Amino acid sequence: MPFIVVNGPPVRDLARKRALVAGITEVVAREYGQPPENITVLIREDEAENVAVAGNLLADRKTE
Amino acid sequence: MPFIVVNGPPVRDLARKRALVAGITEVVAREYGQPPENITVLIREDEAENVAVAGNLLADRKTE
Amino acid sequence: MPFIVVNGPPVRDLARKRALVAGITEVVAREYGQPPENITVLIREDEAENVAVAGNLLADRKTE
């Protein structure tokens, strides 16, 4: 602990994943006063056909 | 917010996903008194070899 | 399975919780083709000081 889960669209670029987890870990370590070694970040990538806002799949928005 | 996660078996038919997220969003909007724009629904599809009930994988039930 | 988690603001009225879980269960049963007995719904109530949109706690919006 702490354990952070980031749910978002797929991230194709590994460099972005690196920057994402490094940045979140830095913020969490500072605010919780915990060493980075205690902090785990999980990226969950959801396809546009599995996410809906306002009752509409993101996949349908993209094909409009 | 609200943010709803639906964990279930894979849904092969996109029309069912559309109906699922539309129906859930309608219920949640009504009961929370929130505009649909504030509501996100996430579908998580779990393969039968990753789900167990009563200690047995669903994948093993299917192959019985 | 299916297993649905609804993350949202606290719901003070038990009748609303009843309507929420009944409505969601009906939609999920229909779209997944599953008997209602297989469907679990979990309500998670998050206080306004534990939710942020656009980087601001909902608790701070309310006190503006």
Added chain:
Amino acid sequence: MPFIVVNGPPVRDLARKRALVAGITEVVAREYGQPPENITVLIREDEAENVAVAGNLLADRKTE
């Protein structure tokens, strides 16, 4: 309920998944005093490029 989610690295061997869910279900049934039929276990497999400890992706550790 209870509903258990196991987040971990991919498990290539189906026999290990069987032993994992059987073992967890046994422990949970005993401590909650619930019949195994009420207990669901979900395995979530996260690739090494989607998990970070101490701000570094596990995928990067492996390629060092």
Added chain:
Amino acid sequence: MPFIVVNGPPVRDLARKRALVAGITEVVAREYGQPPENITVLIREDEAENVAVAGNLLADRKTE
């Protein structure tokens, strides 16, 4: 990682929580081939008015 979340009814007895997390950690360590130090278990306690099976709150079942 691994990171396990146990969603269930409230557990009033601390000894049961101890046995629960010890038992799960042992199973997970064995099947994933990981040292126990890498394994985190989280207990989430949900009140009966926040859980529904078959569209009915557990709280309503209890008061029948």
Added chain:
Amino acid sequence: MPFIVVNGPPVRDLARKRALVAGITEVVAREYGQPPENITVLIREDEAENVAVAGNLLADRKTE
């Protein structure tokens, strides 16, 4: 989306919560290329008797 859940120990100080969600939102907005308005952060506070590392409750560590 994106939707971030931070599981950690209780945070007593509201200023820390503000800094936590602001910092995470900034990182996520930058790496996903999304406007902050699309980003939700949820803080989940777990008591020490509900979290275990290496099979031992954090609550027991503290009382040693």
